[in-house]
Amino acid sequence: MRAGALAGCGAIVLAGCASMPDSGGLDSVEASQRPDSQVRVFALPPRDGATPTSIVEGFLEALTSDDPSYAMARKYLTPKAAKQWQPQEQTVVLADGPSTRPTSRQNTGDDGQMFQLTGSKVATVDKRQAYKPETGTYGGNLHLTLVKSAKGNQWRIDDLPPGVVLGESDFQRIYQSVNKYYYAVDPPSGDDSEQRQLVPDPVFVRQWTDPLTETVRQVLAGPTRWLNPAVRTAFPSGTALKEGVDSLAPDDANKLTVPLNEKADSANQPKCKQMATQLLFSLRDLSSSSVDEVELKRSDGRLMCTLTEDQADALAASQTSGRPDYQYFLDDKGRLVRVPGSSQQTPTRVPGPLGEVEGEHGLRSVAVSRDQERAAGVTHDGRSLYVASLITSASLGDPLAHSRVVGAKGGFSTPSWDGRGDLWVVDKDPKRARLLVFGQGLGDNMQEVSVSRLDDDARIEAVKMSADGARIALLVTEQGKTQLRIGLVTRSGDGEGGVEFSVSELRAAAPEMEEVTAMSWAGPSRLVVVGREAGGLQQMQYVPSDGSAPTGQALPGLTRVSEIAASENDGLPLLAHSDDGIVRLPSGAAWQAVLAKGTAPVYPG
Template sequence: MRAGMLAGCGALVLAGCASMPDNGGLESVEASQRPDSQVRVFALPPKDNVGPSSIVEGFLEALTSDDPSYTMARKYLTPNAAKNWEPERQTVVLDEGPSTRPTGRPNSGNDGRSYELTGHQVATVDQQQAYQPRGGSYQGDLHLTQVNTSKGKQWRIDVLPEGVVLGESDFQRIYSSVSKYYYAVDSTSGGEAGQRRMVADPVFVRQWTDPLTETVKELLQGPTRWLNPVVRTAFPTHAGLRKGTDSLAPDDANKLTVPLNEAGSRAGQAKCKEMAAQLLFSLRDLSSSSVNEVELKRSDGRFMCAMTEDGADALAAPRSTGRVPDQYFLDAKGRLVRMPGKSRSDKSPEQVPGPLGEGEQVLRSVAVSRDQERAAGVSNDGRSLYVASLISGASLGDPVARSHAKAEKNGFTTPSWDGNGDLWAADRDPKHRRLLMFGQGQADKVQKVRVEGLGDDATIETVKASADGARIALRVAEKDTTSLWIGRVERRPDANGDTEVSVTELRRAAPQMEEVTAVSWAGDSRLVVVGREPGGLQQMQYVSSDGSTPTGQALPGLTRVSEIAASDNDELPLLAHSDDGIVRLPSGAAWQSVLKDGTAPIYPG
């Protein structure tokens, strides 16, 4: 049946088939209005003896096809332009397909034609396949000339914009997001302290090329520029697939054999195991992959090493302690309570042991360490930050930090623990705004963290450290907007030999929202965000750490959500604080009430 759908409009292999005048106003190419992401789209070659507008239209349509090498698109170009065009250099993503207009600009002494491409830019994907949200207007130029062919003179494009220009719906149909994995590094110890903690590096690959092989190739090419300063790869420099290896596929036992070139073959056994673990982590979330074992071979075909998924999990630092994380929140008296992560919805919460659960200090927000052995809590007036053990009989002690904010709302944010055991919190005192990190949660290891690119009038309202310790999500209020940013966490030795921590290269996540209310990490490269678009109502959605929005992951609405929490374990329900108190969303179910008078829902982290 699907083959039958691809007939009409000159075999109707492309949707839209919009006509375009040679002069006049803007005409939008409608290739972006194609809802079925499973329909493969094939381009048609240029027709003979058609005008320049038809060539422009055909070329833009060919860019939306599933041709991995753009063979048909190149037929719309002059021989020299086809030779020099590099579609992989970048992909420009517009909210809709590009609009075109003949410009009538003077050309260089020949009977050429010029066209302008315009649209509202959403993002770019660079040569490393890394996604970067972009706003504002897009404008590109096309020029056509007539060339001699066996069918006589024909119009062809000789000047065109860099890379590829697509509408957002076509981009989502053609590309899929995958996460490459690298090892977090701690530069203060030569890169060894954090070597076993994996960091996700999301990139986009074309769905119809060979996603498994493309993901392996992207992994071998190394981390993206943004992530590179805080990660390392176990693969040797210039490592790649053995020459002639065009495609990879697992065998009947789901084992993937990866033959490496000479550079990749130089690794010893320990490095080889790390390389295999990177491959397994990177292929784990690929929908088309069923790989559960990887075998690496040298360039001469000899065996290097092999590793199973269990081996990779044992080698890399676990995302958690292995214990299913509990669900935590504060009861009506400001005490820390918890429920087992997979408990029934009718189970009552219980107080945690230790001073924060016993009510020694009334709290307004809290964070539990990822090993679930300690908790950090902010006093009800927002001015004191405590760290205490979750053990009966433990003492509360003095605050690890105090805020001098006059208004309670300007005290400490909800704290957050990263995967290294370090504690983060921001002080919103207007006279002394600061982001603080407490090494291993200790008061004597506190430092003020420089946030590169943060405006003087910006206030950090929420701090969420990632499990890998290499990234941090910041909800920032500035002027009339509250937006979400992802920063890279860099740790470098200073002149005294101490560690200087900074947050660098902030990049926007959920750029479509002008008012972000709440955020939580929901895995290695995904966050769940509550917010509102301009003129819209509050909504809840998943976003990727690179700023892209995964498709097909809609969440049911909830009334006035002020807090949200997700676990790294995607089998556990979302938690939220709304008008209905503490509620949770199990997979495949509706929101369920947990505690009417509860606040501050969290998972460890």
């Protein structure tokens, strides 16, 4: 937010305290000087006789306060404008906050004042609190008029842009990212009680204004527009908190009671438990409160169901087999080897044919299924794609597919398994580049997947599937630059005549990076990427999948990293392939050597 709170506005700042002080003076603060996320900011009303410039600056400062209803900001508006203004409509995030300047009057006889707001756009957050990166110039106008009052005429804003406009630093201070969860859309099975995949849907909620209640409201409101085609909610349409319920809080036993309106009254027990599972998963990201159990109540106060965290984990489909998490990579002969967990053991070859291949069948890339029962491998020339079992007696068999182009930059990319057992790969044939999926990893279930919103000159270089199978990460080269895109995977079909796959709604992730060379999913809704900003050096960083700004520091550097891998379990180390061979980064430690001549590090997936 633009610096300089004028005499007509100010703020009370409370460090780590949620109550108003009962003594002391008022101090003006500058919005740009708020590095501490634990600082709460409360705006002051306009002073009598304030100039138009003071009113504009005071209003913009009031937008950065921790007032959930913007009550103080409305005091800078005329009564009519205050009633019509809907701050929740959208939030425009600017790099440095809005700059203001007065402009000439637009209409003859207009005694008001017009101010122009300008800035560089970073993102827009819509009414569902979904973040969307945007670039370009922002422009908006504030019109002021004189309003009669008991203390004389006062300048007030009677026309303003929709929503709220904030600087990026203020946005990061006020809001926190939360994953709300919905169920992946699958072909109908008729069994409403079976385990289902949960898909995260990141949104931003105000971290100082009852984030728990706001998160529950957001879950009940349904998925964001971007994710909606690929997921469904267990809550009946129109479900909301019971009228009159304004705030929720867990009791001393960390049980949260959620009274719902009459729209949810018809839900049966299996459906109710699915609803409670969504809430329990969605509330895990909140550091401000701990919820171990959810109790849902009907509109008449009767109990609908209760569910604990352990029960919710049992109802949500797991993307892994529950086996120890191995780290996999290739040795200097192109054979698949592994190391258990975070141990310092010497790598051993996997059982089965992929641990024995050499020569023309030696591998250059590999992907291990999430149940760790099979692996897919691409031969060193990139031409052949195999899938083989990880048991001693298995045979290699015939390749699933062939690529017409061979060489380091051609052939098949590194394959990737989703949590549903489907195998994805890119055939980088420059004359016929294709995104392919093999249903359940079978050669006779191969499909070429259409990708919408991809320009004709764009080329897909790499693919990584999310564990839930509803989202896909792609490295796309366009106009000489390779950048990260996240797409939505939809499946259509009746479950009997086969499933049709498509990828749509591509959006940017890591938009601040000019070039991305490697990436891997590193949890439900973040990735670890290797790349560089414009004019910068190579770096590694965790980035959110919605394209919002990274909040952590860049990871310790390595020399020329070409591959990166992360586990769904954030307690396991990162893996990388650099000039030092295969290395790993345990939490709180430095990079450690694993295999000097190894390549292609992967975790299951």
